[in-house]
Amino acid sequence: MSSWMELILSFLILTGAIFTFIGSLGLARLRDFYTRLHGPTKATTLGVGSLLVASSIYFSNQGQGISLHEILITLFLFITAPVSAHLLAKAALHQKLPRTKETRGNTDEGA
Numbered sequence: 001m002s003s004w005m006e007l008i009l010s011f012l013i014l015t016g017a018i019f020t021f022i023g024s025l026g027l028a029r030l031r032d033f034y035t036r037l038h039g040p041t042k043a044t045t046l047g048v049g050s051l052l053v054a055s056s057i058y059f060s061n062q063g064q065g066i067s068l069h070e071i072l073i074t075l076f077l078f079i080t081a082p083v084s085a086h087l088l089a090k091a092a093l094h095q096k097l098p099r100t101k102e103t104r105g106n107t108d109e110g111a
Helices: 003-029 038-064 068-094
Strands: none
Touching: 003 038, 038 068
16 A cells, blocks of 8 residues: 555544544533534534545555445435434423533524
């Protein structure tokens, strides 16, 4: 494997690890349910996606052909994460979960 390929893979792995860590930290540190949704649905999705792309590139260059497993998992992740976050937020609004003062903005209900 060439050194430029190792640099690309290293960059993708480090980027994925940083995004995943930041998303996990946001999930643990943010104040209410609505802001906690941003951690796993945005940063962690990008982090895991970056790790899967690095894995796909690595195994595709090992001479076994294109690695479709990681590509399909990445596509499934990018499709399902926003949908599940939207459904969780709608369910939380329906259940009238409390929000902190910072997350209270213009809503349909006016509160």
